[in-house]
Each structure stands twice: as C-alpha cells, then as structure tokens.
Amino acid sequence: MAIHDPRPRVFLHVGSPKTGTTFLQDVLWSQRETAREQGLLLPGERFHDHFLATLDVRGLAEDPIYPERARGMWDRLAEEAVASDGNVLISHELFAGATAEQARRAVAALADRAEVHVVVTARDHVRQIAAEWQEHVKHRSAATFARFVQEVRDDHARTSWFWQVQDYAGVLERWGVGLPPEHLHLVTVPPSGADPTTLWDRFARVIGVDPAAFDTELERSNSSLGAEQAELLRRVNVELGDRLPLPGPYPLVVKNVLAHRILESRGGTRLSLSAEDQKYAADESRAIADRLAAAGVDVVGDLADLVPTPVTAEAPEEDPYAVPPDAALLAESVATIADLLVVLNERRAAVQRADDLTATAQEKPVRFALVHASEQRPLLRKLRGAYRAAKERRSDS
Structure with a gap:
C-alpha cells in the first residue's frame, strides 16, 4: 500500500534556454488562476520574481546593477513553496547556468520540507546552436554566426555558457544530486513540423495539470530571427x-x-548549420542522450527527438555562414x-x-x-x- 507524502511537490524547471520555455511560462502565468484551480501554485508576485531568483541562486543578486529585490528572492520563493499544500512550479531557464554547489544549496532550501522534482526541457543541438547564437546577439553579442559555431566546437572543456546550459545531462546532474532518478524529468521538444501543443502536453503531464484546461493559442514571443x-x-x-x-x-x-x-x-x-556542423551537433546530441538513458531519468517524449538525422550534402553546398x-x-x-x-x-x-x-x-x-x-x-x-x-x-x- 502506497504511503501518501503530505509534503508539497515542488517542480524546479531549470532549463534549458531556447527549448520552448517562454511559451510554457506564458501559458501558465497568463492563466495563473487556472493553474491554481488545477492545484498548481506559481509562487511570487509575478514571473519576474523567478528571474530574480536565478540571480540570487547564481550569486549575482548583490551586484548593484541588478534590482535590490533580487536579494533573498530564492529563499522567499522557497518559503512560499514549502508552505503550499499542493504542487508548486518554479520556472526559469537561467537556473541552468548554476554551478553544482549553487544548485545543491538551492535544492537544500526545499528538500527537508518538500518532495523536490527537477525538470529540464531539451531540444536537438542542430536547432539549438543557431537558436543560441541568435539569443546571444539579442544580448549584445557582436560575434558572427561562423565564429559562434567554431567556438562551440572548440570548447572541449565545456566551460562556455552554451555547454553550461545546453548539456542537458550535465544540468540534471548538477541539480539532481541526492534526488532519486524518478524525480528527474527530461521533457523533449518534438521535431520541427510537429504539433506545437505537443510540448505543452508533455510538460503539463509532468507538473500534474490537465493540458486541455489551458488556452495555448497565445501570441508567440521570443521567436527566431x-x-x-x-x-x-x-x-x-x-x-x-x-x-x-x-x-x-x-x-x-x-x-x-x-x-x-x-x-x-x-x-x-x-539560419542553418553546414552539413559538417550538423553531423557534429547530431553526434553531440546522441552522446548526451546516451548519458541521460544511462542515468535512468524520467523521459517524457522520446530521446530520439534529440538526435535528428543530419543532412548529407550530395553536391557542394552554399556557405550557410556567408554574411547577407x-x-x-x-x-x-x-x-x-x-x-x-x-x-x-x-x-x-x-x-x-x-x-x-x-x-x-x-x-x-x-x-x-x-x-x-x-x-x-x-x-x-x-x-x-x-x-x-x-x-x-x-x-x-
């Protein structure tokens, strides 16, 4: 006979950037009352508080360039979460940038008083590399696409921001220390051309809400350039x-x-990668998918979604990195x-x-x-x- 755990279940959706996170967050925060009726608490006054919590967790809140409100924001969200009597979701993709020690401290603020689950949304690296370059440009980067791709390939130590947040197995490893594998959830983004609601359906199942109860026909934000x-x-x-x-x-x-x-x-x-770089990205995705399978985490979707078939160039291809x-x-x-x-x-x-x-x-x-x-x-x-x-x-x- 199963024993009921009276503690709240807190889902930490910690990444990764460019995996449909904005869409998922918009659906939930635009219908916060519906989420509450479904037994899901979104702590804080507004979604921005979850961004501020990422600064707090990553040791950036004391920097005077950030709002003073960021200081202590993680603890405030954690206290509200553990005081809940149902499911709780804390969600922001920048949590993926936390170090192992930062993630350990964040989870420790919850672990004694809540059943903690870590959720990562993931997409194949053939799409992710181009998407991340665009996001870097939207954050003031002056690097060309060709230079960005080469820097991703040359980072064998995996110390760059790209690999810090896009190595899905690594993100789950850092945030999941001490948690059972069944509390670590990887939600895969379906391949291009799939029904856009598929990702929402998968994510909703993990956090325990009825996907049909929410309107997903929202104006899409953070689209590609x-x-x-x-x-x-x-x-x-x-x-x-x-x-x-x-x-x-x-x-x-x-x-x-x-x-x-x-x-x-x-x-x-x-934007697209060259045939050679597509093969590199697919190979890297496959290696990460293998690590996830070996770790025994809960996969919602299919790990095959992370490993697209790279294009085989039958004729000399045009340079995809040529400047317009x-x-x-x-x-x-x-x-x-x-x-x-x-x-x-x-x-x-x-x-x-x-x-x-x-x-x-x-x-x-x-x-x-x-x-x-x-x-x-x-x-x-x-x-x-x-x-x-x-x-x-x-x-x-």
Whole structure:
C-alpha cells in the first residue's frame, strides 16, 4: 500500500534556454488562476520574481546593477513553496547556468520540507546552436554566426555558457544530486513540423495539470530571427559601442523593441548549420542522450527527438555562414527604420493621451470624474500594466 507524502511537490524547471520555455511560462502565468484551480501554485508576485531568483541562486543578486529585490528572492520563493499544500512550479531557464554547489544549496532550501522534482526541457543541438547564437546577439553579442559555431566546437572543456546550459545531462546532474532518478524529468521538444501543443502536453503531464484546461493559442514571443535580421542586429551591437549597456537600457530598447517587436515579425533566410556542423551537433546530441538513458531519468517524449538525422550534402553546398549581401541589409535597414518610427509614434501618442488625461483630472477634477473616469479606466489600467511590464523588462536579462 502506497504511503501518501503530505509534503508539497515542488517542480524546479531549470532549463534549458531556447527549448520552448517562454511559451510554457506564458501559458501558465497568463492563466495563473487556472493553474491554481488545477492545484498548481506559481509562487511570487509575478514571473519576474523567478528571474530574480536565478540571480540570487547564481550569486549575482548583490551586484548593484541588478534590482535590490533580487536579494533573498530564492529563499522567499522557497518559503512560499514549502508552505503550499499542493504542487508548486518554479520556472526559469537561467537556473541552468548554476554551478553544482549553487544548485545543491538551492535544492537544500526545499528538500527537508518538500518532495523536490527537477525538470529540464531539451531540444536537438542542430536547432539549438543557431537558436543560441541568435539569443546571444539579442544580448549584445557582436560575434558572427561562423565564429559562434567554431567556438562551440572548440570548447572541449565545456566551460562556455552554451555547454553550461545546453548539456542537458550535465544540468540534471548538477541539480539532481541526492534526488532519486524518478524525480528527474527530461521533457523533449518534438521535431520541427510537429504539433506545437505537443510540448505543452508533455510538460503539463509532468507538473500534474490537465493540458486541455489551458488556452495555448497565445501570441508567440521570443521567436527566431532570419539571417538578414540577425546580421543587422549584430551590426547595431557593434555600432552601439558602450551606449545602451546590458544590464541597463539595452533589453528594453534593443531586445524588446528592435529584436522582438520589429525584426522577429519580418521574414528572412532561415539560419542553418553546414552539413559538417550538423553531423557534429547530431553526434553531440546522441552522446548526451546516451548519458541521460544511462542515468535512468524520467523521459517524457522520446530521446530520439534529440538526435535528428543530419543532412548529407550530395553536391557542394552554399556557405550557410556567408554574411547577407549589403543590398539585402540596406533594404532590411530601411524597412526597420520605418517600423521603428511607427512604434515611436504609437508610444508618443500613448504618452500624450496619458498626459492629457492627467491634465484634465488636475484642472477639472469633477468633470473628469463624471465624464471620463469610467470610459478611461480600461486605458489607464492598460497604461499602468504597460508601465509595470516596462519596469520589469528594464531589469531583466
């Protein structure tokens, strides 16, 4: 007869970046009450607190460039988690960057009072290498795609950020010390072309919620850039020099507006690895999949999802790392400037509208209350929400 464990079950979704984490987090946090009705607590005031907790766990919270609120955030989330009477999810992909000792201390804050599970979402490295390069460019990197791929291949010691967070077996090893294998869950991202809800269905099963109870038709964020858009952003990073630092204004202005709002919405040439590099990536994925199988962790999906069949070039291939021609980048630059002007005008109009409402409220408060308050309440709520989101993004990343 099975013995019921009265302690809460805490799921630590610790990575990895570029494996559908933003989509999964958006589904849950946009429907937080539904999650609670399903018996799943998302601790903290908002998702941003989970980012701040990654800073705390990784020893970065004391740095004055980060919000003071980050200090002690892990312990606050942990205390809320262990006080729960059901399932709890703490989720952010940057936990994957924690060292073994940092991960051990984080789990120790929970282990005596909760049943701890570690979850890693994983995708094949043929797609991951290109995706990670784009993410580095969105975080101010000026490295070309060719240079980035070569640095990944040359890192035999596995000390770079890429291998720290993309060696899925290593992430589970660091975070799973002392936990039984059945408490370590690897959720595989299905191959390209698969139903996009498959990943959600797999993840929902692990954390104990009914996947059908949630709306997954959300606006997708953190999508891929085409080769032209990524190269344009890389050149902007070079031109910026020391201006718009990171951390600081760069995520708010460049990443969230230029990259996510404008460049992601435009078409472009799909980034791909050379045939030789695809074989390298597939071989590395296979080696990691073998380590996961030997460790006996709970695989939700199929380890075969991590090992795509590399392309065999029957004829000399075009150089996939060739920089887009200047004519294409010029056209992309002009279109991007036009889109930026539209965004600036939208924001100017919103600020002007808010200023007008403030002036009316100050100069004619009774009239404002009688005529404008009820009809402007949704706009004011929207403006306050946009302001709060902007503050969070300013301190994120």
